[in-house]
Amino acid sequence: MNTSDELFEQRKCTRRVYMVIICVIMSAAFLLRFKGIWFGYPLRVHPDEPLIVNSALNMIKSHSLHPNTFLYPSLNIYLQAVTYCALNIYHFIAGYSIKDIAIIDYYLAGRTITVLLSVATIYITYEIGKRLLNETIGILAAFFVCMSHLHLANSYTITVDSPVAFWTSLSMLMAVQIYKYGEKKNYYLLAGIFAGFAVSSKYTAIFAILPMVIAHIYRVKKKLPKDWIDWNLICGLIAVPVAFIITTPYAVLDMEGFIKALEFQRREYAYGHAGFESSGNSSLLLYLSSLSKEGYGIVPTIFACIGLIWLLIKDHWKALIISIFPFALLLFVGQYKTFFMRNVVAVIPFIAILTGVAIYNIAKAIIQKTVICSTSKNYNLIIMTIIAVITISVSYASTNKSINELRKKTLSDTRWVAARWILANFTTKLKIAREYYTPPIEDYSTNYLVTKLGIGNVVGPETKDLLANQDYVILSSQVYNRFINYPKKYPELAERYNKFFKEHELVKEFLPDWKITGGPTIRIYKINPGGTAFLQK
Numbered sequence: 001m002n003t004s005d006e007l008f009e010q011r012k013c014t015r016r017v018y019m020v021i022i023c024v025i026m027s028a029a030f031l032l033r034f035k036g037i038w039f040g041y042p043l044r045v046h047p048d049e050p051l052i053v054n055s056a057l058n059m060i061k062s063h064s065l066h067p068n069t070f071l072y073p074s075l076n077i078y079l080q081a082v083t084y085c086a087l088n089i090y091h092f093i094a095g096y097s098i099k100d101i102a103i104i105d106y107y108l109a110g111r112t113i114t115v116l117l118s119v120a121t122i123y124i125t126y127e128i129g130k131r132l133l134n135e136t137i138g139i140l141a142a143f144f145v146c147m148s149h150l151h152l153a154n155s156y157t158i159t160v161d162s163p164v165a166f167w168t169s170l171s172m173l174m175a176v177q178i179y180k181y182g183e184k185k186n187y188y189l190l191a192g193i194f195a196g197f198a199v200s201s202k203y204t205a206i207f208a209i210l211p212m213v214i215a216h217i218y219r220v221k222k223k224l225p226k227d228w229i230d231w232n233l234i235c236g237l238i239a240v241p242v243a244f245i246i247t248t249p250y251a252v253l254d255m256e257g258f259i260k261a262l263e264f265q266r267r268e269y270a271y272g273h274a275g276f277e278s279s280g281n282s283s284l285l286l287y288l289s290s291l292s293k294e295g296y297g298i299v300p301t302i303f304a305c306i307g308l309i310w311l312l313i314k315d316h317w318k319a320l321i322i323s324i325f326p327f328a329l330l331l332f333v334g335q336y337k338t339f340f341m342r343n344v345v346a347v348i349p350f351i352a353i354l355t356g357v358a359i360y361n362i363a364k365a366i367i368q369k370t371v372i373c374s375t376s377k378n379y380n381l382i383i384m385t386i387i388a389v390i391t392i393s394v395s396y397a398s399t400n401k402s403i404n405e406l407r408k409k410t411l412s413d414t415r416w417v418a419a420r421w422i423l424a425n426f427t428t429k430l431k432i433a434r435e436y437y438t439p440p441i442e443d444y445s446t447n448y449l450v451t452k453l454g455i456g457n458v459v460g461p462e463t464k465d466l467l468a469n470q471d472y473v474i475l476s477s478q479v480y481n482r483f484i485n486y487p488k489k490y491p492e493l494a495e496r497y498n499k500f501f502k503e504h505e506l507v508k509e510f511l512p513d514w515k516i517t518g519g520p521t522i523r524i525y526k527i528n529p530g531g532t533a534f535l536q537k
Contacts, residue, residue, distance in 0.1 A: 196243025
């Protein structure tokens, strides 16, 4: 066999190895995320899912395309509606009544769609890394997205952030095609359409179009500045609002409601959301610290910074294409007081590519310093071994965290334990008030008069008359810990909760042991109408 044949066979073998690795990563990603769809079962415990699920179900019942909400754009709601229609059709064909479908089954079906989009995002990240840099970096990037805690935790809920990551990554892939293969209208159109779908999943995804713009500037930089704006770019930019309007049509058909919702969202982020806000008026530093410590991992983040610096030195255009979207998104959401970590799920694929860049080039530097290794016939095996060792070292802590948090999330929830105890031990006709993140006992029995309370007003003067007439109040640590753990930040609410705890009888407390049960601590209090916590002004 001649040298060219040997080289061809070697590349063919390497290609097979890469395909096996990416298949293993994709399989692991699916299994981890699919396991997560059962969290809270049989309760619906995620606070953000009902808005999307109920909107989709109401559309089906009313035979209307109007989702009747603009807190989120419509694409994800429409996707859920199609999923629920498919579930209804399946039950009909199987001979079951649609009325017999448990509401939790709709949640499980919807969560499965998020899982599929999230796993697809991992493969798209691999393709971006492979096409823009090389296949090894693509593999590394896919792995780090797969094991990112922030991406994993949002990959099995009916929320909009993982779909945003999916559409944003697709738009980025088209930008890479523009960067590599030149000004082809199809790539511009697809980049714009995918960016429009990202915006139609979440308004903040508007920056998804920036990689396409940077790739375009790279392709036309040798032309005169007056020729930079051509029909390809115009078509790509126009495709964004067109794709958005097609998938969120009532932004135009019900413009008044759309504008009101945008203004509400702006105020909500500008003035803070109790328990989810920075100490100052900007949350940028909070996003950066939380992303590095919890969302992605300290060591992988350090390597991502190394990868960015290396790319800026070696090829600043590639560095700009990869980093422009995450920087823009972080700066935008970071200017507001309100802080929700899930807002930046879509940056994970981009950061993962930079981590891959660092690991690959550090491994190359190590092997180049070793004369024996660099001249060895087993060069590829040696460099792959070095990359594997570095990758395991870099990802070990963050991977452990991701798996451990998933394990905790899928334990039997304290709210379900508490709900069963209440149904077994409380007599009928009781008046019960419950705040957010507590057992929805009204879904399982009509024997109680249940009043649902908002966040923080359970001990407020505005509810003193209501609560004084209750028999019991159910509280959740997922609410009260926001305030009592930060007494300097929320002195009034922390004081009210602590006074409430002292003045009313704790009947039962359900604590997670994180072995058999997970979730928040649930406390059930018997009300003393004369408690002074109700008299606060």
